[in-house]
Amino acid sequence: MNAQFKKGILDMCVMALLGFRDRYGYELVHEISQRFEISEGSIYPLLRRLLTEGYVTTYLQESGEGPARKYYSLTEQGIAARDELIREWRIFSTAVNDLIGEMANAEG
Amino acid sequence: MQKDEYLKKLASALSGIPDAQKKDILADYAEHFEMGVLDGRSEEEISEALGDPRTIGREYTAAALVKNAEADPSAGGLGRAILATIGLGLFNLIVVLIPLICIIMVLAVLFLIGFSLCCAGPILTGGAVLELLGIVSGVLFFSAPAAVFLGIGITCLGLLILIMEYWLIRVLYRIGIRYLKWNIAVIHGSEQI
Numbered sequence: 001m002n003a004q005f006k007k008g009i010l011d012m013c014v015m016a017l018l019g020f021r022d023r024y025g026y027e028l029v030h031e032i033s034q035r036f037e038i039s040e041g042s043i044y045p046l047l048r049r050l051l052t053e054g055y056v057t058t059y060l061q062e063s064g065e066g067p068a069r070k071y072y073s074l075t076e077q078g079i080a081a082r083d084e085l086i087r088e089w090r091i092f093s094t095a096v097n098d099l100i101g102e103m104a105n106a107e108g
Numbered sequence: 109m110q111k112d113e114y115l116k117k118l119a120s121a122l123s124g125i126p127d128a129q130k131k132d133i134l135a136d137y138a139e140h141f142e143m144g145v146l147d148g149r150s151e152e153e154i155s156e157a158l159g160d161p162r163t164i165g166r167e168y169t170a171a172a173l174v175k176n177a178e179a180d181p182s183a184g185g186l187g188r189a190i191l192a193t194i195g196l197g198l199f200n201l202i203v204v205l206i207p208l209i210c211i212i213m214v215l216a217v218l219f220l221i222g223f224s225l226c227c228a229g230p231i232l233t234g235g236a237v238l239e240l241l242g243i244v245s246g247v248l249f250f251s252a253p254a255a256v257f258l259g260i261g262i263t264c265l266g267l268l269i270l271i272m273e274y275w276l277i278r279v280l281y282r283i284g285i286r287y288l289k290w291n292i293a294v295i296h297g298s299e300q301i
Contacts, residue, residue: 024139024143025136025139025140025143026139026140026143026144026147029140030147033157039157039158039159040140040157040158040159041137041158041159041160041161041163041164042159042164042167044133044136044137044140044164045164045167045168045171047136048133048168048171049171052171052175065146066142066143066146067139067142069139069143070135070136070139
């Protein structure tokens with residue numbers, strides 16, 4: 001397993017969420033931290049990295065209730081990168097499930 | 109901590125980064141706090157959930173240095189990027205390295221002392237015994253019987269020092285391992301899923 005892959009899981013999740021629709025930082029943090037325990041501060045450096053790599057772009061949008069929000073949006077490159085990560089993840093998780101299944105069968 | 113303190117700490121951890129980018133990053137976190145407060149969370153809670161601002165700052169710095177080294181190849185730039193990426197895990201290592209060298213030197217000296225005493229003791233006792241047996245004479249400049257016991261005492265002292273040193277090394281080793289693990293947990297812990 002690629003050592004970079006583990007770090008890539010969070011990247012993948014963020015890109016997958018952005019793939020469905022544009023979101024702003026706090027929204028992303030909230031949605032992800034609902035599902036896994038992460039230190040919320042790690043999302044923003046991740047987003048900046050995606051930005052410098054050209055996988056996302058940002059824009060400001062006024063909102064009724066509060067300050068203007070910075071929205072993140074997936075670029076063409078980002079979509080391609082996301083798909084690649086998801087493909088790797090599927091291969092990896094299938095392999096793991098097979099292995100676990102095998103173990104369960106052996107003991108069952 | 110409160111939002112202002114958090115942002116201040118974050119800003120100082122971002123010292124290596126160009127101003128425009130720095131403002132942008134701080135704006136992100138300021139926005140995060142504002143959203144969180146609107147959500148009904150306290151600033152204390154929000155900063156707790158965000159994690160250590162210094163760790164976050166280091167991550168940005170490392171990423172920026174790597175990008176710079178990539179865009180503008182230079183030995184110095186690359187060196188800085190590598191150091192930043194290894195994280196201030198390396199910095200801590202340097203802080204530890206100097207005391208570590210001192211400790212090693214002390215241990216080496218202790219070993220020499222112990223070993224020398226273990227050698228000197230038997231030689232002294234042996235010489236004194238030979239003196240008492242009349243085989244040699246005039247070797248010692250004090251009473252031979254005293255020298256016998258002195259030699260034994262010195263040997264025991266030497267052994268004691270060596271045994272204590274062995275125990276000391278084991279303790280220091282365990283402390284060292286714990287320190288390294290703490291280092292890794294603190295520096296990389298915020299990335300745990």
